[in-house]
Amino acid sequence: MPRGWKFRRTNGGVTAAKGFSAAGVPCGIKVRKNAPDLGLILSDRTCSVAGVFTTSSAAAAPVRWCREVVRRGAARALVVNSGNANACTGERGERDAAAMAIATAGELGLDPAEVCVCSTGIIGRPLPVEKVVAGIIDAAETLLPDEAAAHAFARAIMTTDTAEKTIAVRAVIGGKVVAVGGSAKGAGMICPDMATLLSFVTTDAAVSPAMLRRAVRFAADASFNRITVDGDTSTNDSLLVLANGAAGNRRIERAGAAFDQLAAALEFVCIHLAKMIVRDGEGATKFVEVRVRTAATQKDAATVARAVANSPLVKCAINGCDPNWGRIISAAASCGARFHPARAVLHIGGKLAFKKGLAARTPIADLEAAMKHKDIEIDLALGLGKADATVWTCDLSRGYVAINADYHT
């Protein structure tokens, strides 16, 4: 896919695209009074739907429900609660996820099979389904196609997030203006049993479910699959994309310029949301881009990038603004990928730190200055091939430990 496309930012998140309305209301799951914890999205016509879900073998009940909806490829609505993940909840959890779809369908006059269901929050507690159903009724009554509704939705899906995560862009596809917008939540991959990564994107592009699935897979690989806060994967991680065709472009049924343009817009939106999640990582004080270049294989490049990004020692060094290249080289050397120190070249914040087996002669003060920035680039060329991989992460701070040690179930 060509890189470097620019997109015009626009207002609204999940309601930027024509034909979508949204709502976010409090339903009483979250302890804090009147905190919004139920979100709803409705399309005025049937959407193609595609999704990417957690690989956890303890996938939550709503994830299993959504996989079925996505397999069929068509949806009209999406309902989300925060504060309770409906994970590790057994058969009752399955029934509760279905009940959310049935209640939403009942309020909106839809088939439950057209309703995506998501949950995020504490694991292992039964969903307070009466509160959720009451919230669905409230939300259905307040659905609006405007920007305020998109923000209400974005706030309703937050858990330990400290900031709302929303973006929308416009692109011209097949001569028609198409909008792609979305919101995400997540602060650790899992945090105090109250997080997970959820991301919802809507577009008014017309696209077949098969081609949407392909575009979503590309977008996820370039965005959410490249971030790590603490290396943990949740029971509920989900990315869902709804495309309703209201823009009136010729329906995208195969590869070509229109598909590329839609895929690029989706990727842009997903990368933006993914980076917002890392910046809001639990306790994060730095945003780190780990670029691994010239690896022998794509798999090696990704393995090294992840090993560096997940190393607690590297993350602590970044927190302390310490240009500790020994930890980066050591993480790369011990992750199982092909790595020869004698061929490797490491730059930190654009400054040469290590070259072909030895410390560089760059003055330590220059490296220290590079580490003081809020955004840090770690660029490691392996000199073994042509494969590259980039991972985004944050530092590991006392704040992370405080959030995750002091929280109590």
Next chain:
Amino acid sequence: MPRGWKFRRTNGGVTAAKGFSAAGVPCGIKVRKNAPDLGLILSDRTCSVAGVFTTSSAAAAPVRWCREVVRRGAARALVVNSGNANACTGERGERDAAAMAIATAGELGLDPAEVCVCSTGIIGRPLPVEKVVAGIIDAAETLLPDEAAAHAFARAIMTTDTAEKTIAVRAVIGGKVVAVGGSAKGAGMICPDMATLLSFVTTDAAVSPAMLRRAVRFAADASFNRITVDGDTSTNDSLLVLANGAAGNRRIERAGAAFDQLAAALEFVCIHLAKMIVRDGEGATKFVEVRVRTAATQKDAATVARAVANSPLVKCAINGCDPNWGRIISAAASCGARFHPARAVLHIGGKLAFKKGLAARTPIADLEAAMKHKDIEIDLALGLGKADATVWTCDLSRGYVAINADYHT
């Protein structure tokens, strides 16, 4: 190998076995004045030698030197410096490692090929080889076969360790009393570029290099390969075992009762040293045993145990005394091993926390009480087969971040 053998503890570490003398002296690498940083062990006769080394592809120069000594199978002496790892030091590092062996051999009248060389400390700085050689001369003059010398050696190999790690036991093998003793260092797998895992064990058992190699492999798998502080592997990790035959037992050349007894004693010593390393983990406030049982395969059991033991979220929960079983189940479910929540049973500190897909009815106060102990047992039965694995780890504390963020190169 039969389990449950008990061994009589005895005094001395690396000098508990007959024919070994040791020394530990300051040579000026460590910044703190007069801190011992050079250790030496000498056997009065040729030893069988075996070792296990880091899998890092950036293995330090001394590791490469030792691999050659171990390949030949015979050694007389072992020299170690702390404060500088002689890692990522290129060809000069190779020469410096050889210089340590040559200086030791010269002082003691040996062949350099019989001298094991180890280094631990900061990565990427040239070894101050004149200081090290002066230290070797000092140490050679103070070699003694007594307990005080063993402790001097143990202190000389420490870096960020807060406590010396030494043990020795006696066993009767083939009618002869045999001693096995050793010392280790290590506080994070790598910590402030100043750590690594080094462990040195001596015995007066008579054993062929091939059978010693086999016993050492068993012992390492049961001990050092089962611990994790932060999941990172160092450039210098080494376990070296010297067996000089001074006990006068019939030389162990094949499998049988004598081999089993020696292997068990080695395993006992290595497990003890490994657990001391975890207890002294950087910032550690808890000792955690993660037992995974009834996994489908040995590999699955080990993968799950490591995933739970390395999860920052699980480690933070333990730090905060939070019986957060959701994080344990989630770590197990997302590590790639076969795992079905509906079959899993989790006990924390002997209390049932999760059973077959659902939270247990154990009162939360009971689980919380179990988490308040200094030693925590996490026992996860997968219900999928017969394979078990145990990993020892510690919690993740603000102290860990402080040590690793505030240290500066």
